[in-house]
Amino acid sequence: MQNILLFSILGLASGAIIATIAIGVVLSWRGSGTINIAAGAVVMVAGYIFWCLRTGYFAPALMMVPAVLLTLVLMALLAVVVEVVAVKPLRTASPLARLVASIGVLLLFQAAVQLVFGTAPVDSPAVLSAEVVEVVGVTVPIAHFILAGVVVVLALALSMLYRFTRFGLATRAASENERSAILAGLSPDSLSLANSVIAYVVAGLVGVLAASVVGVSASTLPLLIVPALAAALLANFTSFGIACAAGLAIGIGESLLFYASTQSWFPTQDGFALPGMQQVAEFFLIVIALWWRGSSLPQRGETAGRSLPPVPRQERLVRRAAPVVLACAVALVVLPSDFRQAVTTGLVATVLCLSFVVIMGYVGQLSVVQLALAGLGAFTVSRLGTEFGIGFPLGPIIAIALATVLGVAIGAAALRVRGITLVVVTLAAAIAIEQFVFANARWGGGQTGAPVESPTLFGVNLGADASFPGLNGTLPSPLFGLLALVGTVVLYAFVANLRRGDLGRRMLAVRSNERAAAAVGVNVRAVKIVAFGIASALAGTAGVMYAYNYSTVSAGSYGIAIALTLVASVYVLGVTLVQGAVLAGFGAIGAVVPLILQKWVLPQDQISIWVQLIIGVGLLVQLKLFPDGLLVGMELKKERRAEHKAQSEPSVVSPRVEEGVPA
Amino acid sequence: MTQALELRGLSAGYHGSTVVRDLDLRVGRGEVVTLLGPNGAGKTTTLCAISGVIKTHGGSVTLGGEDISSVSPTRRARRGIAHVPEDRGLFFGLTVAEHLKLGRRGEHLDAELAYKYFPALAAITNRRAGVMSGGEQQMLALGRALARQPGLLLLDELSLGLAPVIVERLLPVIRQFADETGCGVLLVEQHVQLALGIADRAYLMGHGEGSTSYDASELLNDTRLIEASYLGGDDLDLESLATDHNQKIYERETQ
Numbered sequence: 001m002q003n004i005l006l007f008s009i010l011g012l013a014s015g016a017i018i019a020t021i022a023i024g025v026v027l028s029w030r031g032s033g034t035i036n037i038a039a040g041a042v043v044m045v046a047g048y049i050f051w052c053l054r055t056g057y058f059a060p061a062l063m064m065v066p067a068v069l070l071t072l073v074l075m076a077l078l079a080v081v082v083e084v085v086a087v088k089p090l091r092t093a094s095p096l097a098r099l100v101a102s103i104g105v106l107l108l109f110q111a112a113v114q115l116v117f118g119t120a121p122v123d124s125p126a127v128l129s130a131e132v133v134e135v136v137g138v139t140v141p142i143a144h145f146i147l148a149g150v151v152v153v154l155a156l157a158l159s160m161l162y163r164f165t166r167f168g169l170a171t172r173a174a175s176e177n178e179r180s181a182i183l184a185g186l187s188p189d190s191l192s193l194a195n196s197v198i199a200y201v202v203a204g205l206v207g208v209l210a211a212s213v214v215g216v217s218a219s220t221l222p223l224l225i226v227p228a229l230a231a232a233l234l235a236n237f238t239s240f241g242i243a244c245a246a247g248l249a250i251g252i253g254e255s256l257l258f259y260a261s262t263q264s265w266f267p268t269q270d271g272f273a274l275p276g277m278q279q280v281a282e283f284f285l286i287v288i289a290l291w292w293r294g295s296s297l298p299q300r301g302e303t304a305g306r307s308l309p310p311v312p313r314q315e316r317l318v319r320r321a322a323p324v325v326l327a328c329a330v331a332l333v334v335l336p337s338d339f340r341q342a343v344t345t346g347l348v349a350t351v352l353c354l355s356f357v358v359i360m361g362y363v364g365q366l367s368v369v370q371l372a373l374a375g376l377g378a379f380t381v382s383r384l385g386t387e388f389g390i391g392f393p394l395g396p397i398i399a400i401a402l403a404t405v406l407g408v409a410i411g412a413a414a415l416r417v418r419g420i421t422l423v424v425v426t427l428a429a430a431i432a433i434e435q436f437v438f439a440n441a442r443w444g445g446g447q448t449g450a451p452v453e454s455p456t457l458f459g460v461n462l463g464a465d466a467s468f469p470g471l472n473g474t475l476p477s478p479l480f481g482l483l484a485l486v487g488t489v490v491l492y493a494f495v496a497n498l499r500r501g502d503l504g505r506r507m508l509a510v511r512s513n514e515r516a517a518a519a520v521g522v523n524v525r526a527v528k529i530v531a532f533g534i535a536s537a538l539a540g541t542a543g544v545m546y547a548y549n550y551s552t553v554s555a556g557s558y559g560i561a562i563a564l565t566l567v568a569s570v571y572v573l574g575v576t577l578v579q580g581a582v583l584a585g586f587g588a589i590g591a592v593v594p595l596i597l598q599k600w601v602l603p604q605d606q607i608s609i610w611v612q613l614i615i616g617v618g619l620l621v622q623l624k625l626f627p628d629g630l631l632v633g634m635e636l637k638k639e640r641r642a643e644h645k646a647q648s649e650p651s652v653v654s655p656r657v658e659e660g661v662p663a
Numbered sequence: 664m665t666q667a668l669e670l671r672g673l674s675a676g677y678h679g680s681t682v683v684r685d686l687d688l689r690v691g692r693g694e695v696v697t698l699l700g701p702n703g704a705g706k707t708t709t710l711c712a713i714s715g716v717i718k719t720h721g722g723s724v725t726l727g728g729e730d731i732s733s734v735s736p737t738r739r740a741r742r743g744i745a746h747v748p749e750d751r752g753l754f755f756g757l758t759v760a761e762h763l764k765l766g767r768r769g770e771h772l773d774a775e776l777a778y779k780y781f782p783a784l785a786a787i788t789n790r791r792a793g794v795m796s797g798g799e800q801q802m803l804a805l806g807r808a809l810a811r812q813p814g815l816l817l818l819d820e821l822s823l824g825l826a827p828v829i830v831e832r833l834l835p836v837i838r839q840f841a842d843e844t845g846c847g848v849l850l851v852e853q854h855v856q857l858a859l860g861i862a863d864r865a866y867l868m869g870h871g872e873g874s875t876s877y878d879a880s881e882l883l884n885d886t887r888l889i890e891a892s893y894l895g896g897d898d899l900d901l902e903s904l905a906t907d908h909n910q911k912i913y914e915r916e917t918q
Contacts, residue, residue, distance in 0.1 A: 166764070166766075169757070169761055169764060169765055170765065170767075172754070172756060172757065173754045173757060173765055176754045176755065176756050176757075177752070177753075177754055179716060179748070179752070180748075180750075180752035180753065180754060181754075182716065182736045182737050182740065183714060183716070183736070183740055183745075183746045183748065183752050184740060184752070184765060184766070184807075184811075185737055185738075185740035185741040185766065185767045185770065185811075186737065186765075186767060187735075187737045187767075640679070
């Protein structure tokens with residue numbers, strides 16, 4: 001009993017941080033209508049800024065009070081910079097573009113911090129007193145209570161601010177209907193900026209106070225966005241009080257779950273408590289929150305009615321794809337081995353990106369779980385081969401089926417939410433799969449990685465170590481690369497053709513207006529489920545190809561940072577076009593573009609962090625130029641030009657001009 | 664006398680395609696002007712271009728003698744344009760009283776003015792806009808616009824979704840407000856007869872082009888013009904309609 005109390009109180013610290021991030025999410029939603037995925041990273045940045053100021057990393061070390069104040073000022077400035085760079089230019093862009101921009105901010109913050117300070121957590125000097133108090137016989141640090149108290153006071157203050165002041169009234173109005181707010185003489189831009197500054201300063205304050213209690217880490221703090229999103233969902237993205245209470249409760253719950261894992265009744269494996277239970281619990285909490293709150297999530301009225309990037313017609317595919325296919329085929333045979341490997345990886349990543357084209361581009365549902373599904377496929381192939389002796393082709397079939405079933409199940413759990421809100425569920429699912437399956441030593445690779453047997457058919461080795469005339473066994477074999485090329489081309493044609501067929505039309509109908517689609521007889525649920533199925537099967541296929549490509553599967557390749565990088569790069573290049581998938585695929589980790597960067601441009605180590613940084617920056621720059629994605633924007637320009645040409649000729653003899661003469 | 668609003672050669676539209684072309688129009692102080700025309704003529708686009716919600720492609724917008732063509736919509740609203748759009752521009756989560764408090768820093772909305780013109784609102788000050796009836800919502804939208812004491816009131820399809828009897832009650836209030844405060848009113852309305860009943864002058868639009876201005880009471884007698892304002896059609900010829908109209912007035916007056 002005392003232990004339960006102790007762990008509840010210890011959970012207050014992380015609960016306070018989760019509550020703060022949840023409050024930040026609510027503030028961003030109210031201020032600019034964005035689900036701010038970067039809210040957790042903001043707390044991390046504040047922690048690092050304070051650490052620098054206090055320990056004298058760049059300049060002479062400051063005393064505590066000036067360091068805290070300067071941190072808050074810098075956070076306010078950072079809010080202004082992010083607002084100007086990543087929020088304001090996208091006001092009239094689709095909500096998807098704004099969400100992707102917040103992913104870009106997250107990637108950028110995380111990569112920048114990791115490059116400057118390294119990936120290991122830093123020990124921040126304590127701000128709160130280290131004294132302990134005795135509560136009903138348990139000795140606990142007083143800092144935990146102070147931290148929770150500060151967050152509760154902040155939440156109450158924000159509630160008052162929004163209920164009783166002119167600013168609060170204006171923000172509530174603008175968050176409901178931007179256009180009406182403009183007509184009322186309010187400026188949504190200034191309101192968004194003000195809310196964003198408040199969010200950053202609040203996050204900064206709690207980040208500084210909590211730094212010494214929970215530790216400052218570039219890998220864990222940004223991911224606290226997942227439980228924070230659960231809290232924000234329970235608060236309907238509106239109530240600061242509920243967000244705060246739910247955040248604290250989640251923190252306490254996680255602490256108690258940790259306590260439970262030390263008990264004898266807790267499920268164990270090989271003598272250790274089952275990993276990832278916390279992330280699985282968070283996922284189910286989000287699913288429950290969505291079932292409960294999903295239909296009542298506030299929708300935001302936008303100045304521009306456009307919600308998603310347009311889907312250009314996909315024509316003359318053969319003529320466009322043929323040179324690329326030919327180039328790949330030649331490259332797979334003649335280039336040195338590291339480049340052959342990179343081309344194959346690019347092809348596999350293309351298949352993965354095609355799954356984003358289906359689910360994000362055609363159906364407009366933002367899913368970040370695709371990479372985790374691919375990982376699931378890869379690990380399944382590995383385990384089936386090593387433990388059950390099930391090899392090619394039955395193993396891959398089972399693996400793809402498993403990924404599909406899980407993807408459909410996640411999609412079904414999220415049927416009540418649509419569009420960008422889906423990111424919340426899929427993010428939680430991706431992290432749950434990563435921690436529960438991949439990190440599990442028996443099911444996943446654990447820390448070491450799992451071996452994969454090469455596929456053989458009728459005794460012929462088709463894998464990456466297959467023999468190929470003229471190469472004398474240097475890996476990887478062009479044979480596997482060529483097979484991957486054939487598979488990629490088939491799936492590419494399938495996805496491109498989907499856009500032109502009947503199912504594709506129904507997907508686009510669901511995407512633009514679910515109610516209208518249902519009204520004309522489209523079964524919205526069925527279309528979504530089928531789309532999740534197709535996307536998950538593509539992801540599973542990519543996973544199987546990854547596994548055979550590298551002959552080993554490690555959990556590190558399927559982490560959430562890589563998943564977010566991939567989602568962001570697909571969107572920025574053109575998520576509604578199959579060509580966008582190809583570009584993003586060849587820019588993915590391990591593929592051709594990063595290899596070139598690694599070889600000749602960037603330092604050899606930490607290549608994935610560098611790629612993350614580059615994609616984060618490139619994303620924010622590109623979104624300003626073509627908020628719908630690079631290829632989509634260019635394609636639309638082309639279409640518009642063609643239309644203008646077609647219009648300009650007959651307009652010379654338009655009826656109005658003819659009539660004008662006799663009058 | 665300076666005009667409340669003057670448009671010169673205004674062109675506007677969406678995504679690069681022009682909907683309104685070369686429109687000239689003016690609204691005097693205390694004057695109610697109605698903009699008539701078939702669907703797709705560009706009436707709503709004109710109002711949006713005046714309040715700045717959409718960008719103009721050319722021409723100038725002058726408010727009370729000041730050129731506001733390059734002023735942001737937020738600042739235009741602050742300079743005294745009150746635009747009640749087709750969707751009424753309300754915030755469903757806010758109460759009546761909150762709507763009448765909502766303004767920029769230092770701006771004081773005259774809630775009493777709203778309650779004076781629409782006494783029914785005073786009884787429901789704590790009701791959220793989202794749960795109010797269509798008529799109540801329209802009253803709130805108008806009351807809010809009046810409470811801002813605008814120099815120019817733009818009204819888009821007040822009657823949308825409302826029973827004619829309610830429209831008959833709303834429109835005279837607009838007339839009264841214009842007379843009492845000197846606010847200029849530009850009115851887009853499907854109920855042409857009702858609109859002409861309270862208006863001073865009218866413009867007829869077709870295919871994004873505007874006509875010369877007509878006297879409202881004269882226009883009421885010209886069935887052909889009223890028909891054209893409803894139906895339009897490809898053969899709508901604003902110039903010949905105007906010639907015929909003037910011909911008719913001339914004939915009647917010379918008799």
